Amino acid sequence: MDFVTLFLIVSAFFTASAQQIQSNVSRGSSLTPTTNSTWLSHSGLYAFGFYKQGNDYAVGIFIAGIPEKTVVWTANRDGLPVSNNTTLLFASDGRLVLQMGQEQLAVVAESSGSASASMLNSGNFVIYDSDRGIIWQSFDHPTDTLLPSQRLLAGHELFSSISDTDHSTGIFRLKMQNDGNLVQYPVDTPDTAPYAYFATSAGGFGDNGTLNFDADGHLYLLNATSFNIRNLTDGGYPTKETIYLMRIDVDGIFRLYSHNLTQNGNWSIVWSSSSDVCDPKGLCGLNSFCVSYDQEAECLCFPGFEMVNEGNRTAGCGRSFSAEGCNNKNEDIKYSFEEVANITWEDVSYSVLSVPSKESCEQACLEDCNCEAALFKDRTCSKQRLPLRYGRRTQTDSNIAFIKVSISTPTTLQNLSDGDWGLGGCWTIEMGRGWFG
Numbered sequence: 311m312d313f314v315t316l317f318l319i320v321s322a323f324f325t326a327s328a329q330q331i332q333s334n335v336s337r338g339s340s341l342t343p344t345t346n347s348t349w350l351s352h353s354g355l356y357a358f359g360f361y362k363q364g365n366d367y368a369v370g371i372f373i374a375g376i377p378e379k380t381v382v383w384t385a386n387r388d389g390l391p392v393s394n395n396t397t398l399l400f401a402s403d404g405r406l407v408l409q410m411g412q413e414q415l416a417v418v419a420e421s422s423g424s425a426s427a428s429m430l431n432s433g434n435f436v437i438y439d440s441d442r443g444i445i446w447q448s449f450d451h452p453t454d455t456l457l458p459s460q461r462l463l464a465g466h467e468l469f470s471s472i473s474d475t476d477h478s479t480g481i482f483r484l485k486m487q488n489d490g491n492l493v494q495y496p497v498d499t500p501d502t503a504p505y506a507y508f509a510t511s512a513g514g515f516g517d518n519g520t521l522n523f524d525a526d527g528h529l530y531l532l533n534a535t536s537f538n539i540r541n542l543t544d545g546g547y548p549t550k551e552t553i554y555l556m557r558i559d560v561d562g563i564f565r566l567y568s569h570n571l572t573q574n575g576n577w578s579i580v581w582s583s584s585s586d587v588c589d590p591k592g593l594c595g596l597n598s599f600c601v602s603y604d605q606e607a608e609c610l611c612f613p614g615f616e617m618v619n620e621g622n623r624t625a626g627c628g629r630s631f632s633a634e635g636c637n638n639k640n641e642d643i644k645y646s647f648e649e650v651a652n653i654t655w656e657d658v659s660y661s662v663l664s665v666p667s668k669e670s671c672e673q674a675c676l677e678d679c680n681c682e683a684a685l686f687k688d689r690t691c692s693k694q695r696l697p698l699r700y701g702r703r704t705q706t707d708s709n710i711a712f713i714k715v716s717i718s719t720p721t722t723l724q725n726l727s728d729g730d731w732g733l734g735g736c737w738t739i740e741m742g743r744g745w746f747g
């Protein structure tokens with residue numbers, strides 16, 4: 311987009327927000343990926359419709375009025391991208407459906423009986439009945455992003471995306487719990503403390519709290535009677551020519567971003583839920599641990615382990631030697647230990663011993679065929695089976711970790727395809743560039 315176009319869009323944005331005019335879409339209207347691909351907000355800043363995903367298209371809302379098109383909502387995010395011969399139809403029954411020929415591919419909005427729709431200047435796509443009552447709105451179905459004036463209600467959560475270019479559900483979530491606590495967890499875990507890696511600890515302040523977001527970047531929790539119980543940011547950031555969004559990023563951290571509309575620049579981070587990129591639990595898969603270098607997370611395998619899937623760090627690491635545990639009757643296999651300092655993992659030790667030295671901790675693990683690894687700290691020896699989960703380097707805790715390794719068998723990657731613990735991989739990914747797809 312050249313400068314003149316950008317300038318026009320930016321000008322339109324401010325004119326429109328002053329006049330509060332809304333675009334109006336009527337039943338029977340349709341969009342296709344290649345012609346008439348979006349319905350724009352009156353300001354021109356937000357667009358609802360098709361955006362490119364790989365060689366195909368997805369349907370969602372994106373910020374169209376800036377050089378870096380930024381997706382803020384995705385319809386049917388875990389569905390397959392669609393090809394260029396699909397149609398998004400605001401059907402005569404009031405629903406918003408995705409079709410290929412006569413075949414219905416997906417229902418984007420269950421809005422039967424609606425009469426019209428608008429892409430609002432707030433970034434909310436709203437479907438109305440004939441009395442202008444709201445039947446459906448995208449703000450009620452957030453994916454990974456919140457926009458100013460959008461709320462996250464109790465019991466609801468945001469899910470990170472798989473990558474900056476694929477907005478399918480990723481591996482982290484941010485939940486506004488019914489107890490008033492806003493908490494981050496990996497996906498597919500219970501809502502309990504051992505899995506949490508961020509919490510406002512506002513629990514106990516009452517039910518039905520909400521996460522709120524104002525146009526000045528103020529992020530805060532309200533209780534059920536709209537009393538401010540916690541500020542995440544104090545707000546008061548510049549609003550002139552500046553827009554904000556909050557998103558749980560691919561790396562599991564949620565951040566507040568700002569964008570200066572008069573500059574051809576990028577989004578800048580205003581606030582982050584965490585300053586340590588290794589905080590999100592599960593970033594590194596099983597049997598690997600997270601180390602941060604220069605604000606980039608790297609996943610390393612424990613000694614004696616190899617990446618299961620090069621290029622997929624959440625897949626974790628598997629044993630690089632075969633046969634271990636109590637089922638092994640091979641007397642030829644001898645074990646020794648490798649030490650790693652200042653490492654922690656999820657403490658699910660099956661036995662905790664009081665021992666005088668790290669040598670006695672090693673010996674205790676060696677004599678126990680169930681023991682695959684042990685943590686020694688302050689004369690305590692915690693024995694652990696595999697897999698090792700949520701491993702990371704720590705600066706505050708001086709542990710010594712022992713990992714049992716074989717010293718007498720050839721190193722061949724064990725076959726781990728039977729739902730075994732070992733599936734995983736560790737690799738380094740590039741983070742920090744191309745945040746927005």
Ligand SMILES: *[C@@H]1O[C@H](CO)[C@@H](O)[C@H](O)[C@H]1NC(C)=O
Pocket residue numbers: 334335336425426
């Ligand atoms: C939107 O369009 C519908 C159908 O054409 C019409 O009835 C309604 O009055 C319009 N609303 C606005 C705010 O223009």
Ligand SMILES: *[C@@H]1O[C@H](CO)[C@@H](O)[C@H](O)[C@H]1NC(C)=O
Pocket residue numbers: 345346
């Ligand atoms: C695009 O939409 C406009 C307004 O609905 C319509 O007049 C025009 O014919 C459409 N263009 C194409 C190529 O479908």
Ligand SMILES: *[C@@H]1O[C@H](CO)[C@@H](O)[C@H](O)[C@H]1NC(C)=O
Pocket residue numbers: 344393394395
């Ligand atoms: C649609 O995609 C097909 C390949 O999937 C391509 O051959 C065709 O040219 C595309 N049509 C348009 C209008 O872009």
Ligand SMILES: *[C@@H]1O[C@H](CO)[C@@H](O)[C@H](O)[C@H]1NC(C)=O
Pocket residue numbers: 393394395410411
């Ligand atoms: C649309 O394109 C897909 C893939 O290119 C093709 O399989 C399908 O038959 C096409 N459908 C229509 C109705 O043209």
Ligand SMILES: *[C@@H]1O[C@H](CO)[C@@H](O)[C@H](O)[C@H]1NC(C)=O
Pocket residue numbers: 515516517533534535536537
């Ligand atoms: C919200 O907080 C205020 C102040 O602490 C308290 O008076 C009120 O009862 C709370 N509301 C609920 C529903 O807990």
Ligand SMILES: *[C@@H]1O[C@H](CO)[C@@H](O)[C@H](O)[C@H]1NC(C)=O
Pocket residue numbers: 516517518534
């Ligand atoms: C929270 O919401 C539930 C369901 O809407 C309601 O039953 C309950 O009374 C609410 N609690 C408070 C403190 O408002």
Ligand SMILES: *[C@@H]1O[C@H](CO)[C@@H](O)[C@H](O)[C@H]1NC(C)=O
Pocket residue numbers: 528530538539540541543544545546
């Ligand atoms: C939260 O921030 C708002 C606006 O900056 C301020 O008025 C309020 O006192 C703060 N509340 C708390 C609980 O810190």
Ligand SMILES: *[C@@H]1O[C@H](CO)[C@@H](O)[C@H](O)[C@H]1NC(C)=O
Pocket residue numbers: 548549550551552570571572573
């Ligand atoms: C946005 O950029 C313009 C041009 O560089 C600058 O004058 C203005 O102060 C910036 N606004 C903010 C809020 O940083």
Ligand SMILES: *[C@@H]1O[C@H](CO)[C@@H](O)[C@H](O)[C@H]1NC(C)=O
Pocket residue numbers: 574575576742743744
């Ligand atoms: C925006 O970010 C990209 C990727 O980090 C960088 O290459 C580009 O120079 C940045 N643009 C500006 C104007 O800062």
Ligand SMILES: *[C@@H]1O[C@H](CO)[C@@H](O)[C@H](O)[C@H]1NC(C)=O
Pocket residue numbers: 619622623624625733734
């Ligand atoms: C990476 O591995 C995880 C865990 O095995 C799997 O769920 C995910 O689909 C893999 N991702 C890719 C891009 O292959």
Ligand SMILES: *[C@@H]1O[C@H](CO)[C@@H](O)[C@H](O)[C@H]1NC(C)=O
Pocket residue numbers: 651652705706707708
């Ligand atoms: C482990 O941490 C301690 C202090 O917490 C530090 O003195 C020591 O150098 C660290 N060791 C390694 C290998 O990083």
Ligand SMILES: *[C@@H]1O[C@H](CO)[C@@H](O)[C@H](O)[C@H]1NC(C)=O
Pocket residue numbers: 725726727728
């Ligand atoms: C590994 O497991 C797969 C799937 O169960 C099987 O097809 C393959 O033959 C196994 N390979 C070895 C070396 O056991």
